[in-house]
Amino acid sequence: MDYTKLVNPFIGTGATDNPGNVFPGAAIPFGMAKIGIDVDEYAPAGYNDDPQGYIRGMSLLHDSGTGSSSGSYGNFESIPVICSHDNFELCPVLLDDRKRWREPGKDKASPGYFSTTLNNSVQLEATSTRRAGLLRYTWSHEQLSKQNSKTPFVVFDWTDDLPGSFSGGEIDVDPVKGRIMMGGVFKSSFGSQIYSYNAYSCFDLLAEGKQEIDFYGLFRGDRYGSDYKVPKATTAKQVKNQMGGQIAQQGALISWKTTQKDGKGNPQVLIRAGVSYVSAKQACQNAESEIPQFDFAAVENQSKAMWNDKLRRLQIANDSDPTIAELIYSSYYRSFLSPNNATLETQGAFAGTAYPYFDGLYCSWDTFRTFHPMLSLTSPDDYSQIVETYIDGWRKLGYIPECRANNVPGITQGGSDGTNIISDFAVKYRNARQGVNFDDLYKALYDDATTNSIEWTSGGRQIGVYEEYGYIPFEVYDRTTTGRQNRESSRLLEYCFNDFGIRNVALLLGKEEDAQRWSNRSLFYKNAFDKNTKSFGFDTFVQRRYPNGTFGNIDPITCSPIDMAGHYCSLQQENNFSIYESSSWEYSLFAPHDFAGLIKLLTNGDKTHFIKRLETFFAKQLYYSGNEPSFQTPIAYHYANSPTHSVDRIRKIVYTDFNTTNAGLPGNDDNAAMATLLLFHLLGLYPVPSTREFLITSPFVPHYTLTNTLFGTVTVTANNFDKSSLNKDMPNNVRAYVKSVSINGKQQSSRCKLFFDDLFPAAATQNAKPGHVDIVFEMATKDQVTDCGSSAGDLPSSMSTGGFDIF
Numbered sequence: 001m002d003y004t005k006l007v008n009p010f011i012g013t014g015a016t017d018n019p020g021n022v023f024p025g026a027a028i029p030f031g032m033a034k035i036g037i038d039v040d041e042y043a044p045a046g047y048n049d050d051p052q053g054y055i056r057g058m059s060l061l062h063d064s065g066t067g068s069s070s071g072s073y074g075n076f077e078s079i080p081v082i083c084s085h086d087n088f089e090l091c092p093v094l095l096d097d098r099k100r101w102r103e104p105g106k107d108k109a110s111p112g113y114f115s116t117t118l119n120n121s122v123q124l125e126a127t128s129t130r131r132a133g134l135l136r137y138t139w140s141h142e143q144l145s146k147q148n149s150k151t152p153f154v155v156f157d158w159t160d161d162l163p164g165s166f167s168g169g170e171i172d173v174d175p176v177k178g179r180i181m182m183g184g185v186f187k188s189s190f191g192s193q194i195y196s197y198n199a200y201s202c203f204d205l206l207a208e209g210k211q212e213i214d215f216y217g218l219f220r221g222d223r224y225g226s227d228y229k230v231p232k233a234t235t236a237k238q239v240k241n242q243m244g245g246q247i248a249q250q251g252a253l254i255s256w257k258t259t260q261k262d263g264k265g266n267p268q269v270l271i272r273a274g275v276s277y278v279s280a281k282q283a284c285q286n287a288e289s290e291i292p293q294f295d296f297a298a299v300e301n302q303s304k305a306m307w308n309d310k311l312r313r314l315q316i317a318n319d320s321d322p323t324i325a326e327l328i329y330s331s332y333y334r335s336f337l338s339p340n341n342a343t344l345e346t347q348g349a350f351a352g353t354a355y356p357y358f359d360g361l362y363c364s365w366d367t368f369r370t371f372h373p374m375l376s377l378t379s380p381d382d383y384s385q386i387v388e389t390y391i392d393g394w395r396k397l398g399y400i401p402e403c404r405a406n407n408v409p410g411i412t413q414g415g416s417d418g419t420n421i422i423s424d425f426a427v428k429y430r431n432a433r434q435g436v437n438f439d440d441l442y443k444a445l446y447d448d449a450t451t452n453s454i455e456w457t458s459g460g461r462q463i464g465v466y467e468e469y470g471y472i473p474f475e476v477y478d479r480t481t482t483g484r485q486n487r488e489s490s491r492l493l494e495y496c497f498n499d500f501g502i503r504n505v506a507l508l509l510g511k512e513e514d515a516q517r518w519s520n521r522s523l524f525y526k527n528a529f530d531k532n533t534k535s536f537g538f539d540t541f542v543q544r545r546y547p548n549g550t551f552g553n554i555d556p557i558t559c560s561p562i563d564m565a566g567h568y569c570s571l572q573q574e575n576n577f578s579i580y581e582s583s584s585w586e587y588s589l590f591a592p593h594d595f596a597g598l599i600k601l602l603t604n605g606d607k608t609h610f611i612k613r614l615e616t617f618f619a620k621q622l623y624y625s626g627n628e629p630s631f632q633t634p635i636a637y638h639y640a641n642s643p644t645h646s647v648d649r650i651r652k653i654v655y656t657d658f659n660t661t662n663a664g665l666p667g668n669d670d671n672a673a674m675a676t677l678l679l680f681h682l683l684g685l686y687p688v689p690s691t692r693e694f695l696i697t698s699p700f701v702p703h704y705t706l707t708n709t710l711f712g713t714v715t716v717t718a719n720n721f722d723k724s725s726l727n728k729d730m731p732n733n734v735r736a737y738v739k740s741v742s743i744n745g746k747q748q749s750s751r752c753k754l755f756f757d758d759l760f761p762a763a764a765t766q767n768a769k770p771g772h773v774d775i776v777f778e779m780a781t782k783d784q785v786t787d788c789g790s791s792a793g794d795l796p797s798s799m800s801t802g803g804f805d806i807f
Contacts (some may be wrong), residue, residue, distance in 0.1 A: 003311035005327035009109040012665040015050035018626055020665030020674065022334065023047060023064035025114040025754060026126040026133060028381065029336040029767050030358070032345060033275050033681045035126040036061040036114050038077060040099050044068045046162065049662045053072045054099035055116070057157055058124050058135060060201055060275050063360050063405065064337045065669025071190035076182065076201040078156045080122045080137035081645065082144055084152045088231055093155045093219045094249050111333060112303025113406035128314050130341060131286040134296050135271040137791055138262050151214055151255045152267050156203060158182045158251040163189055166247045167196055167240040173252050174214045174234070178206035180252050181280035190362065192458065197277065202274040202284035203484070205254060207294040211269060212258035220250045226581055229253060246352025256447040270294050275343040277407055299360030303728035310336050313378040317702040321726055324700045326660050326732040328682050331675040336375055336672045336712055337596050338362070339386065347407055349396040356385035363403035363410060364417040366670035368783065372421045372567045374676040375689035376428050376756070380710040387425045390418045391436070394444035399459035410457040411571060414487065414580055415494030416448050416461045423501030423690040427807055428756045430508055431766045442509055445502045450519060456483040463490040466495055471527040473547040474578055478762050483573065489528045489542045493590050496525040508807040524800065536587065536620060538613050542587045546580040556584035560622045582629035585622045592632055594689055595639035596798030607640040607789030618649065625657045626667020631677050635686045638695050638796050641787045643752050644737050647698040650681050657727035684718070691804055692756035695796055698736050699777065700726060711760035712770030718778045739780035744768050744773060
């Protein structure tokens with residue numbers, strides 16, 4: 001079966017007020033080369049669907065789903081143009097001159113392929129490998145004739161990445177060999193501007209002798225009237241302009257005397273492109289080794305085969321709802337887009353590393369919750385290589401990377417959440433290990449927990465004051481470390497969850513003393529709560545706290561969707577509310593490792609009152625599904641022994657906030673964090689990161705099978721599946737709730753949780769052979785499902801009640 005036909009790459013590409021910023025271009029799974037068009041407006045992934053958005057070119061490097069306002073990568077654009085009377089001097093080479101609208105409805109994409117048609121009838125197509133791709137440009141004879149042109153031209157942009165950050169480099173045109181080599185120094189899209197990275201490209205223009213170059217030369221200009229071209233010029237070298245200002249637009253202009261033809265006889269040019277972070281020479285080698293022949297269909301088919309290898313690891317029932325199937329496979333597809341496998345393409349501290357290297361860990365704060373737990377289910381090789389990148393970051397930099405992007409450190413948003421990613425891998429793959437050095441793994445975690453990072457904005461944690469006070473004080477004078485001193489309360493909650501993950505690995509490795517230390521610190525989250533802060537009839541909320549132990553008086557709705565005051569709630573220095581990108585209402589529901597302790601803190605253990613608090617949270621429209629702090633909130637009902645509330649809430653969220661249109665995401669996809677959240681909802685599971693536990697909700701399909709390439713397969717069947725449950729507001733007596741769970745015919749006590757080892761028993765022992773597991777969810781009506789089970793142990797695990805005590 002061709003699973004790529006079930007994928008819609010355009011979900012989340014809409015030019016909306018709250019876009020998903022998804023990259024729909026040509027890529028292979030975790031490919032470094034991501035080839036797609038760049039729109040000359042807000043489009044962090046290069047693309048959006050705005051029909052009035054001008055296309056400035058097709059570039060070779062992108063990220064997917066990020067919220068960087070200026071865009072990420074977009075290096076080495078090329079665009080086919082028509083030059084009046086074939087006059088080199090009249091060619092539109094600068095951004096404002098060459099950019100064009102698209103023809104409506106002509107954007108096409110499938111995994112491994114992208115195409116669009118400009119409003120001058122020129123078609124742009126791309127397909128790719130890991131570090132290379134083929135660009136196919138086709139001109140219309142009719143449109144060429146209208147401008148008295150017979151010769152197709154292509155502009156190759158050397159200096160204009162999406163953020164406009166070029167800081168020097170070189171270009172070389174070899175007209176005999178038919179090759180353009182270019183490279184430069186560029187800046188991060190989400191990090192300090194003291195950091196820069198190198199990127200290089202190589203374009204081969206002759207298509208194994210089927211094409212012949214005619215005109216060639218270089219150009220330079222700007223948006224202030226400068227536009228000059230130098231025919232037959234072949235080399236240029238630039239350094240950073242120390243006066244600043246707009247980057248000079250520079251590149252090469254090429255035309256062809258002989259081209260290939262499409263089926264209608266229109267001129268068509270096939271260009272091979274390679275990319276590298278090491279050198280232009282290596283970019284050429286990558287292109288030659290990965291695409292030895294200029295065969296567009298062969299490369300496209302190869303890419304499709306790689307996508308099918310990934311996508312077939314999740315197989316759903318043939319009679320699944322078609323819309324749900326499209327959501328499932330489109331989400332699963334995006335879970336393999338990023339990060340970017342740049343192994344052997346290392347620079348800076350990572351140059352020459354012997355370990356795998358992935359770029360675009362953008363950001364761990366987004367991905368630790370659902371992206372990496374989803375990866376754990378079906379892709380152990382990819383997961384282990386990404387984890388190796390985190391560990392190698394510690395080896396090379398002295399700290400675990402948090403938001404490494406564009407090959408440089410990014411900005412830490414909350415805790416050091418790479419710890420939870422490493423911990424999640426360790427507790428699930430503790431026997432297989434996949435070649436990961438667990439001694440280094442734990443050393444990296446231990447250092448993170450004990451090292452007071454000198455500059456924790458880029459990596460590590462503010463451990464000194466955290467340990468000294470048992471919380472992170474507002475207006476503390478930290479004389480030993482540097483960072484943006486805000487987000488204190490939300491960082492505290494995440495620090496505690498970081499410590500929980502490290503504690504679990506310590507238990508796994510028999511380091512009891514360490515485990516007790518991290519256990520104690522993981523409960524510091526309670527120190528962020530002020531019992532005197534009140535809102536909508538409830539008390540005890542996360543609150544700003546001073547070094548003397550007193551609390552501030554920030555309204556808990558601040559930074560929520562109903563906060564109309566225009567507050568700065570992100571990384572801005574003006575954010576002095578001690579929280580990050582969500583409200584105290586939301587953060588006061590965040591303790592994934594100890595919800596039982598949280599419920600006791602908030603309501604003295606009164607689960608009914610806790611449910612009322614959750615219901616108020618949603619009823620008052622304090623919930624915003626488009627950002628990561630909200631991910632676990634709809635499932636919090638489970639911890640109050642009311643799984644039916646979670647199921648009802650998830651149905652509403654899925655049908656309200658997700659769909660198969662271009663505007664089908666409620667916010668940034670964030671390296672598929674949003675995609676995998678939806679995917680877990682549709683599969684009827686939700687992960688507790690850094691553990692082996694998954695909460696059971698309600699599947700949207702009758703059955704599905706997951707294939708773990710190391711451990712075997714598991715089939716989850718929703719017995720008595722009721723299609724009428726596929727609604728925002730479900731009818732009465734619908735069978736949407738899990739009444740019982742059986743594993744290989746043996747009924748389980750809890751209907752609210754199961755474990756990684758239940759799904760894949762081979763993970764529990766060393767050298768175990770892959771096997772198959774059958775899990776059956778017996779679906780029933782709401783009145784038949786009143787709790788998680790007959791005993792307290794059937795609730796989801798919490799540290800306060802003895803959960804997570806054995807690894």
